[in-house]
Amino acid sequence: xxxxxxxxxxxxxxxxxxxxxxxxxxxxxxxxxxxxxxxxxxxxxxxxxxxxxxxxxxxxxxxxxxxxxxxxxxxxxxxxxxxxxxxxxxxxxxxxxxxxxxxxxxxxxxxxxxxxxxxxxxxxxxxxxxxxxxxxxxxxxxxxxxxxxxxxxxxxxxxxxxxxxxxxxxxxxxxxxxxxxxxxxxxxxxxxxxxxxxxxxxxxxxxxxxxxxxxxxxxxxxxxxxxxxxxxxxxxxxxxxxxxxxxxxxxxxxxxxxxxxxxxxxxxxxxxxxxxxxxxxxxxxxxxxxxxxxxxxxxxxxxxxxxxxxxxxxxxxxxxxxxxxxxxxxxxxxxxxxxxxxxxxxxxxxxxxxxxxxxxxxxxxxxxxxxxxxxxxx
Amino acid sequence: xxxxxxxxxxxxxxxxxxxxxxxxxxxxxxxxxxxxxxxxxxxxxxxxxxxxxxxxxxxxxxxxxxxxxxxxxxxxxxxxxxxxxxxxxxxxxxxxxxxxxxxxxxxxxxxxxxxxxxxxxxxxxxxxxxxxxxxxxxxxxxxxxxxxxxxxxxxxxxxxxxxxxxxxxxxxxxxxxxxxxxxxxxxxxxxxxxxxxxxxxxxxxxxxxxxxxxxxxxxxxxxxxxxxxxxxxxxxxxxxxxxxxxxxxxxxxxxxxxxxxxxxxxxxxxxxxxxxxxxxxxxxxxxxxxxxxxxxxxxxxxxxxxxxxxxxxxxxxxxxxxxxxxxxxx
Amino acid sequence: xxxxxxxxxxxxxxxxxxxxxxxxxxxxxxxxxxxxxxxxxxxxxxxxxxxxxxxxxxxxxxxxxxxxxxxxxxxxxxxxxxxxxxxxxxxxxxxxxxxxxxxxxxxxxxxxxxxxxxxxxxxxxxxxxxxxxxxxxxxxxxxxxxxxxxxxxxxxxxxxxxxxxxxxxxxxxxxxxxxxxxxxxxxxxxxxxxxxxxxxxxxxxxxxxxxxxxxxxxxxxxxxxxx
Numbered sequence: 059x060x061x062x063x064x065x066x067x068x069x070x071x072x073x074x075x076x077x078x079x080x081x082x083x084x085x086x087x088x089x090x091x092x093x094x095x096x097x098x099x100x101x102x103x104x105x106x107x108x109x110x111x112x113x114x115x116x117x118x119x120x121x122x123x124x125x126x127x128x129x130x131x132x133x134x135x136x137x138x139x140x141x142x143x144x145x146x147x148x149x150x151x152x153x154x155x156x157x158x159x160x161x162x163x164x165x166x167x168x169x170x171x172x173x174x175x176x177x178x179x180x181x182x183x184x185x186x187x188x189x190x191x192x193x194x195x196x197x198x199x200x201x202x203x204x205x206x207x208x209x210x211x212x213x214x215x216x217x218x219x220x221x222x223x224x225x226x227x228x229x230x231x232x233x234x235x236x237x238x239x240x241x242x243x244x245x246x247x248x249x250x251x252x253x254x255x256x257x258x259x260x261x262x263x264x265x266x267x268x269x270x271x272x273x274x275x276x277x278x279x280x281x282x283x284x285x286x287x288x289x290x291x292x293x294x295x296x297x298x299x300x301x302x303x304x305x306x307x308x309x310x311x312x313x314x315x316x317x318x319x320x321x322x323x324x325x326x327x328x329x330x331x332x333x334x335x336x337x338x339x340x341x342x343x344x345x346x347x348x349x350x351x352x353x354x355x356x357x358x359x360x361x362x363x364x365x366x367x368x369x370x371x372x373x374x375x376x377x378x379x380x381x382x383x384x385x386x387x388x389x390x391x392x393x394x395x396x397x398x399x400x401x402x403x404x405x406x407x408x409x410x411x412x413x414x415x416x417x418x419x420x421x422x423x424x425x426x427x428x429x430x431x432x433x434x435x436x
Numbered sequence: 437x438x439x440x441x442x443x444x445x446x447x448x449x450x451x452x453x454x455x456x457x458x459x460x461x462x463x464x465x466x467x468x469x470x471x472x473x474x475x476x477x478x479x480x481x482x483x484x485x486x487x488x489x490x491x492x493x494x495x496x497x498x499x500x501x502x503x504x505x506x507x508x509x510x511x512x513x514x515x516x517x518x519x520x521x522x523x524x525x526x527x528x529x530x531x532x533x534x535x536x537x538x539x540x541x542x543x544x545x546x547x548x549x550x551x552x553x554x555x556x557x558x559x560x561x562x563x564x565x566x567x568x569x570x571x572x573x574x575x576x577x578x579x580x581x582x583x584x585x586x587x588x589x590x591x592x593x594x595x596x597x598x599x600x601x602x603x604x605x606x607x608x609x610x611x612x613x614x615x616x617x618x619x620x621x622x623x624x625x626x627x628x629x630x631x632x633x634x635x636x637x638x639x640x641x642x643x644x645x646x647x648x649x650x651x652x653x654x655x656x657x658x659x660x661x662x663x664x665x666x667x668x669x670x671x672x673x674x675x676x677x678x679x680x681x682x683x684x685x686x687x688x689x690x691x692x693x694x695x696x697x698x699x700x701x702x703x704x705x706x707x708x709x710x711x712x713x714x715x716x717x718x719x720x721x722x723x724x725x726x727x728x729x730x731x732x733x734x735x736x737x738x739x740x741x742x743x744x745x746x747x748x749x750x751x752x753x754x755x756x757x758x759x760x761x762x763x764x765x766x
Numbered sequence: 767x768x769x770x771x772x773x774x775x776x777x778x779x780x781x782x783x784x785x786x787x788x789x790x791x792x793x794x795x796x797x798x799x800x801x802x803x804x805x806x807x808x809x810x811x812x813x814x815x816x817x818x819x820x821x822x823x824x825x826x827x828x829x830x831x832x833x834x835x836x837x838x839x840x841x842x843x844x845x846x847x848x849x850x851x852x853x854x855x856x857x858x859x860x861x862x863x864x865x866x867x868x869x870x871x872x873x874x875x876x877x878x879x880x881x882x883x884x885x886x887x888x889x890x891x892x893x894x895x896x897x898x899x900x901x902x903x904x905x906x907x908x909x910x911x912x913x914x915x916x917x918x919x920x921x922x923x924x925x926x927x928x929x930x931x932x933x934x935x936x937x938x939x940x941x942x943x944x945x946x947x948x949x950x951x952x953x954x955x956x957x958x959x960x961x962x963x964x965x966x967x968x969x970x971x972x973x974x975x976x977x978x979x980x981x982x983x984x985x986x987x988x989x990x991x992x993x
Binding site: 101102105264283288290291295297299301302341404405408409412413415416419422423426427 | 492510
């Protein structure tokens with residue numbers, strides 16, 4: 059047993075010295091390899107972090123939302139529906155929600171307006187998200203003008219800016235009082251944007267949703283779990299697209315790797331010939347090539363992964379955040395929570411080290427089967 | 437179809453493995469037809485060089501195969517969030533009719549792959565490549581199974597539809613395909629506990645006998661395979677409930693999750709390793725009289741038997757400990 | 767020790783540049799003795815050496831090493847036997863550039879699985895024997911001809927082989943160094959080793975330590991006499 063370990067250790071020693079003897083060629087290889095790992099790892103870390111973030115964030119949203127549909131489109135829902143829904147067994151509470159979008163032509167952005175009774179805002183006072191504060195200069199104490207549904211200008215005073223920590227959700231958010239909301243959008247009393255339903259037992263949510271649909275066929279119930287699934291699917295799908303796009307680069311890298319492995323210089327051939335002549339067997343040379351490949355792979359993998367981690371979790375992935383986050387004119391600034399799992403590393407490994415190793419099998423074998431006889435003759 | 441990096445990675449892995457094996461099988465046919473060690477001809481030398489390449493291909497392919505089994509299970513597990521009612525991999529695999537066949541193929545192929553690697557190792561120890569014919573015939577037998585696995589796996593992944601919001605109706609029209617994962621086939625507990633104990637004792641006893649005397653290799657291999665099947669059934673039937681501390685939770689995949697400290701991986705690794713080494717003993721048995729393996733093969737078989745006993749023993753020990761220290765009392 | 771029976775080696779068989787390097791040679795190398803192969807260049811000496819040293823396979827014929835037939839052994843096993851039985855000293859030394867003297871000497875033993883430190887010690891002792899200790903960590907490119915020669919010899923000895931094979935060892939040496947080399951050969955012989963040397967240098971084949979001189983021409987043996 060120790061005999062096998064020793065042999066590998068010896069061969070590894072020579073492999074490392076071999077790599078160092080051809081610094082130029084190997085440095086080029088490791089650099090390209092690292093870039094490939096970096097690109098793939100960045101995509102995967104980013105996506106994973108977004109998925110995690112979505113899960114955390116959505117964890118606080120209502121389990122069940124009821125919206126009214128008219129001709130397939132979302133319409134205002136009568137508050138009177140609440141009575142009947144409350145009577146359904148398992149329902150702990152029903153609240154009407156008022157929210158909507160306001161398009162601001164000045165910055166060409168959509169703001170989300172939300173009514174929340176907790177804040178108890180005095181009339182014509184609003185809270186704005188950090189993104190809005192930035193683009194409209196709407197800081198605490200300032201005024202901001204919006205146009206109501208009937209074209210009349212309404213002035214609001216900014217009572218405060220929503221916290222920076224919540225930017226991911228609140229960058230484009232405005233908190234407003236119910237009366238102001240109705241005035242701005244012309245929503246009559248007795249109607250709400252949608253209803254949130256709180257169900258006592260999580261397992262009963264689907265059943266309650268079914269009952270609501272029975273009582274009010276013109277509504278659609280939306281489950282939080284479904285939203286989560288949809289987000290995850292979308293993030294996955296988007297990141298896969300990026301990976302597929304990178305497939306071209308990956309392929310180029312493999313060809314490059316093959317070329318480097320196959321293109322033995324005369325000096326390298328001579329060395330292998332000498333090794334064979336002094337008593338190294340083909341499988342020993344194959345092991346040498348294996349260790350060389352592994353060293354290159356592990357170095358590139360480690361460096362690429364660390365760089366990707368820094369890129370995504372410190373610098374917020376400037377290189378391709380747009381593709382995965384989505385298109386918008388109002389981007390929140392947010393730091394993603396670092397999240398790393400063994401699973402991601404395994405997948406990265408399959409995308410990079412495995413193809414690299416396979417691409418170098420035949421060149422390694424060709425090198426290992428060099429005939430020592432030639433060496434005697436020179 | 438669910439499009440995610442993990443699934444892409446598995447595809448890439450499967451394609452690579454299949455590609456390597458098909459290439460290897462192709463070379464293998466050449467070797468089977470023309471191999472003649474005594475000839476020393478140019479063709480023979482070329483074949484000898486080629487056999488290095490083929491062995492390397494296959495060794496890598498099988499190594500990936502073993503790694504990707506675990507990646508597959510983990511991926512299936514991660515996918516459960518896309519299916520209503522799915523709690524773990526059991527639910528995801530149930531999402532269409534290709535899921536369970538895919539995993540059965542994978543497990544079976546891992547056993548074959550491991551066995552081939554043992555044969556290859558032994559062949560390289562004999563100075564006249566004594567097992568070369570058998571090795572390549574075995575490869576030709578395994579190749580179609582790997583191909584089948586790739587196809588089945590592709591069907592499974594392509595056929596997955598995540599249950600996301602459709603524009604009109606939200607929850608109610610999501611396909612309720614994946615049933616609640618908890619109840620997988622559970623065999624009657626009482627008799628199975630006895631059978632499990634008996635099988636393990638049989639394996640241990642026969643293993644020790646084989647180790648001492650060098651006889652009974654075939655029986656040991658058969659016993660190992662039997663132990664594999666019985667252990668899987670036992671795990672689902674009664675070991676799992678003690679791990680979950682819930683008499684109705686039989687799922688073999690939930691143990692792979694973080695909340696159970698990933699202990700499932702330990703169980704399944706030991707089981708696979710024990711079975712592969714046991715099968716290895718059996719497949720080498722016909723070659724005990726080969727001249728070039730005299731003095732070598734019995735030693736290899738002994739090591740395999742020992743390894744197999746250690747692995748099965750570990751499996752049993754962990755199971756017994758968990759049962760004893762579980763808060764569940766049946 | 768080594769027996770060649772009707773050995774024939776043909777290069778590029780069937781092609782227009784077909785060349786018969788060794789033609790129906792039967793030869794026995796006695797253990798513990800020094801045998802020299804002489805003949806002009808092109809006579810097949812180097813080819814015969816590589817066949818004797820199990821580095822190449824004959825086109826036809828049989829080779830026996832200590833009464834074990836090795837011709838049909840696959841390369842995998844032949845190499846192991848060769849590594850443990852033979853030590854080669856090439857005409858061009860064939861040292862690996864860019865690494866140290868010590869590492870060069872240790873290389874043939876890597877596949878044996880000996881512990882690295884023990885190996886290093888053993889190699890160090892060999893260097894000591896040839897007065898190369900001070901140059902142990904020097905890169906081989908910086909050595910003089912004589913030092914390179916001695917490194918090559920030390921390397922050939924690292925696995926403590928029973929047979930030493932040398933191809934034109936005095937080709938790059940002056941008379942003084944050549945005579946020193948033959949002294950070293952006599953110490954090998956005294957240690958019970960078998961030595962086979964190919965050389966057209968009179969200092970070598972006229973040396974008193976030589977037991978048998980085999981003359982070759984055009985791939986055939988023309989005189990298998992004793993010295």
